Amino acid sequence: MIRTSLLLVAIFLICYELLIRSTNVWWTIGQNQWQANIIRANNFIFSDHQYDNVMVGSSVAVKLSSKISKDSLPDNFYNLSFDGLSALDGLLILEKLSSSPKQVFIETNILMRREDKIFQSALFSPVMFSLKRFFESFRESHQPVEVLARITTPRKSHPDSLAFEPLKELVRDEAVYRSMLKIKIDKSTIPMPEGEVADQMGRLKKLVTQLQARGVQVVFFEVPVDPAACGLAAQVQLRQAVKKVFKPLGCKFISVPDCNGYITSDGTHLDRVSAYKFLNYFRHELEKVSSGRSVISQL
């Protein structure tokens, strides 16, 4: 029984791999947030393409490219940010790949999260990493359940695969917005323990200096949040810590614009109208940073 069963598994795997390679009509975006993160990371890890610009960050930065028209972002750009995680995870991926884009943009809104060890081991586990490199059927993007769930939907017409046009009006759940904003304010009113901030800056510094040693320009940026949460003690403390540690290293900064002009869905994440607005600002500031005209230190 065991022998027959194992033989069948081998046949299933070979057939599935051939099927996956023989067609490009099957496509997925992840069955859930976790898989979306893994797929975004794998698409970068297993790509032969060399990106000039890489963004690392949390869900705050994910919102800057999710369902957003591609031309809103700088050219040859990859958003290596992850929902529920932080810039540290993206930076660790760059470190493990010894990747050297021209510029790395680090989002500083949610910077105190440690790396997610389960996420990192899912990407770089010794056996699965090699298998995924050579066999596409082992990658999360080709999980049979999602392939089957999406098989009836042509890639081009599915809303999840399309770039979205800017919305004209605010769409948010006010009850959720108020609850989440209250939690954010409660959490950020008191400064964080200095030791914890220093530890986290130390971890970041190690990764940033490695990037710089490979000739990468590191740019820090902060996305505006709800005006009620913009100047809270923990947020201000983090801005100051980033500036203090990374300015002497020659990193560049894109300052946070006035939060009053921005609307969030939950106090932390920009809604799509505001995401477009911030991207306009981001591109404008980026040109200044790239041309060396300005190093904004207000962050």
Place this chain on the structure above:
Amino acid sequence: MLFNSFEFVLLVAVSFAVYYAGFLKHFQVHTLITASLFFYGYSNPGLLALFLASVVINVSTSYLVVYGKPERQKLFATIGVIINLSILAFFKYGVLVGSLFFNSNSSAGSFLLNIPLPIGISFFTFEGISLLIDAFKDRKRAEFQNLVPRSFKTHILNTTFFVAFFPHLIAGPILKAHDFIPQIGTKYLKQINWESCYKNLVMGYFLKMVIADQISQHTFWIQYPYFEGHSSTVLIAMLFGYSMQIFADFAGYSLIAIGVAGLFGYRLMENFNFPYISTSFSEFWRRWHISLSTFLKEYLYIPLGGNHKGKARTYLNLIITMVLGGLWHGAASSYAIWGAFHGIALASERLLTSSSKKQQEKPNLVREIAGGFIVFSFVSLAWLLFKLTDITHVFKYFQAIVNNTKKETSSKIIVFILIYSVPVILYHAIYLGKKYAFINTALRVLAPVAYAIMLFMIITNSGIGGDFIYFQF
């Protein structure tokens, strides 16, 4: 160390090779004790000190219970049980006591609030208690030499192995001394039931990695305040999904434990017996987390008097047992309430069935389906107390179910929860169908294909490799 990690597979492979190496056959127990201590201390070696202290207490008190002065044997057993319970109470409920009775800024409050919860403490403490009680109860029986041998050295090895054996160490099944210790002896490769191990391991990993880990990404939203943004339909679907997830997660863990133990020649008790087909609450508790429910029955419900002290006392004993069983899961009022709900359900069921004498009636399909529906719905609603340990959030969740009828429904969450629930439903349905000969024949013929599909799905369709839910208990 997680069962679904590369390190664990490596540990099992190395231990297996050493264990069955002919020249080391007299050191099989030593090999498994070493592997088990490595397994337990892998993430946090500091925890080994507490674990070993617990082992020392149980080794010495159980030995004294049998070979100490007869007039003091009961005293030794009592002391051992009290020490076990004190360790459990200190580490498990210290934080609760600290938060309820002390200011967090005071030195005592700060101390209590920072007590760590050692992984698996609820399990190995209960196993220690089982050893002491079994030793005391059975100390005069002839076959007793198997449980506590005269040789103190052998007793140390047996007891350490009984408590530490890594497949069950962190989340059960909770072993009883009289079931496990008599099995200790030299094992041979040819004795392994490979097919049974293969089936348990494939089914266990499938339930955990493909079902539970995938559903967990959708039930993730059962968190305050995230759930407030979802429609009533999604909230109900997530509750259903959590019911499927907790079964797949824990039953999966138990099957893996049974499979791995089988590779080393040991038989662990079944922990789940298709619980969601239950048509009554008492049946549910005969099928769910069997090792805990039988432990509570043997070591708590029966000593309290069981059903031998009148109806009122029986109902009270049921409720007390279930409340304490609830609190065994964690130091939160939600666990006690969860236990109380189940205790009241069991007591009410007993009251109703005894008064209407329904037990004597013939089986009725409609009544059984209705009973199954009621039990499953109640059990699933009660799982919310496991997921949301703040009771105010539980009320908010139910409020949201009532109020969010007009919110936009995320079909993605519902579709994936339903897809991943199908195998769990099928698993139970096949069990029900086993009474028909043609289904048994089909199962035998199709078994290699079914296990091949599950293994294929484990390789290609696993979810996030997260902790097992019961690790937190």
